[in-house]
Amino acid sequence: MSPRYNNVIVFGPTGDIGGLVALEANRRGAKVWLAMRDITKAIGAIPAEVEKSGNFTRIQADLSDPVSTSKAISQSGAKSAYLYLVYTPDFARATLQAMRDAGVEHVVFLSSYTIGIGGLALRDISPKDSIPYAHAQVEINIEEIGFPYFTALRPGWFASNFFRAWFDDQATPPKALIVAEESVLDNITPEDIALVGGAVLVEGPSDGKETIYLYGPERLTIKDSWDIIKKVTGRDIDTSLVTPxxxxxxxxxxxxxxxxxxxxxxxxxxxxxEYLVQEYQRDVGNVEKYSGRKPTKFADYIAAHKAEWVA
Structure with missing residues (x-):
C-alpha cells in the first residue's frame, strides 16, 4: 500500500476534470495546490467562495516547462501530482523528470482507454494511432523515470464530447455532428472521472502501479444519446447524418x-x-469501487448541464 497524501498538486485545474479532481481531493481532507500557467484565470469547477473557504493555493506552473514545474513542486512540497497529456516533443519526459527530482513520488495521469484496445503492449502501439500512442508514451516515461507510485486513469468516451466537440450551435437549427449513429459509447462524465482521480490522488494506489479503466454505467448508441439530449434539453437539434x-x-x-x-x-x-464489450463489462464498476459513489447516467448528466445546452 502507498502512503496517504495530505498535500497534493493538481496541474490544469481550469480544465473540466482538473478542477473537479482538486475539489474531490480537498473534500477528502488534502491541501490542494492549483498549478496554473496563469494564476489569475477563473477556475470554472471551483466557485470563488469554495476556493476561498477550502484549503487551496494557486501556484504558477506550466507542464510544458520543466523549470516552472520543478519550482512549483519544490515550493508546494507536494508528493502526489495529478497531470494530463501535454503534447511536447518528448511527451513530457523532461517535465516528469523534473517532478521526480523535486520530490514527487506518486503520479496520477489522465490517460485513455484506447491504450488497451487490441491488448497491445505500450511500446507496440503505432504512432499512426495518435490518441493511444501519445498517452502510451507518457505512461512509458512515467514508468522509466521510476516514480514509486503511479496511477493511470483510462476513461472511455467522454459524455462532454457531445456538447464540446460534436455540436454545431451556429447552425439553424443547431446541428449534431453524427457520422455513425449506431456506434455504441459509454459516455462517462468528467465528474465521475474526477471523483476517482481525486480519490486516488489522496489515497494512493493499492500497489506500486495501478491502471484504472473508467466507463459510464450504460452503453448507448450515438443516436439514442442524441435522442436523450433532445428530450432532456427540449432543443430542436438536427440529427441527420453528416459526411466524414x-x-x-x-x-x-x-x-x-x-x-x-x-x-x-x-x-x-x-x-x-467483442473485445470492447468484454472490457466494459469487466471494468464498469470501477467508478463506484474507487470513489464510493455510483456513476452518473447520461440523462442525469445532460440534465445537470442543461443550462449549457439552452444558453
Whole structure:
C-alpha cells in the first residue's frame, strides 16, 4: 500500500476534470495546490467562495516547462501530482523528470482507454494511432523515470464530447455532428472521472502501479444519446447524418488536430467489438469501487448541464 497524501498538486485545474479532481481531493481532507500557467484565470469547477473557504493555493506552473514545474513542486512540497497529456516533443519526459527530482513520488495521469484496445503492449502501439500512442508514451516515461507510485486513469468516451466537440450551435437549427449513429459509447462524465482521480490522488494506489479503466454505467448508441439530449434539453437539434468530410471540417474549426479526428472517425466503427464489450463489462464498476459513489447516467448528466445546452 502507498502512503496517504495530505498535500497534493493538481496541474490544469481550469480544465473540466482538473478542477473537479482538486475539489474531490480537498473534500477528502488534502491541501490542494492549483498549478496554473496563469494564476489569475477563473477556475470554472471551483466557485470563488469554495476556493476561498477550502484549503487551496494557486501556484504558477506550466507542464510544458520543466523549470516552472520543478519550482512549483519544490515550493508546494507536494508528493502526489495529478497531470494530463501535454503534447511536447518528448511527451513530457523532461517535465516528469523534473517532478521526480523535486520530490514527487506518486503520479496520477489522465490517460485513455484506447491504450488497451487490441491488448497491445505500450511500446507496440503505432504512432499512426495518435490518441493511444501519445498517452502510451507518457505512461512509458512515467514508468522509466521510476516514480514509486503511479496511477493511470483510462476513461472511455467522454459524455462532454457531445456538447464540446460534436455540436454545431451556429447552425439553424443547431446541428449534431453524427457520422455513425449506431456506434455504441459509454459516455462517462468528467465528474465521475474526477471523483476517482481525486480519490486516488489522496489515497494512493493499492500497489506500486495501478491502471484504472473508467466507463459510464450504460452503453448507448450515438443516436439514442442524441435522442436523450433532445428530450432532456427540449432543443430542436438536427440529427441527420453528416459526411466524414464535414465532420472533419467542423472539428478542425474547433482546433482539433487532424490525426485525432481521423482516429476518432476510425474508432466509431469499432465500438461494438467483442473485445470492447468484454472490457466494459469487466471494468464498469470501477467508478463506484474507487470513489464510493455510483456513476452518473447520461440523462442525469445532460440534465445537470442543461443550462449549457439552452444558453
Amino acid at each position: 468530410e464535414r465532420f472533419t471540417e467542423l472539428l478542425s474549426a474547433k482546433h482539433v488536430p487532424n490525426p485525432i479526428i481521423e482516429y476518432v472517425l476510425a474508432s466509431f466503427e469499432n465500438t461494438k467489438t
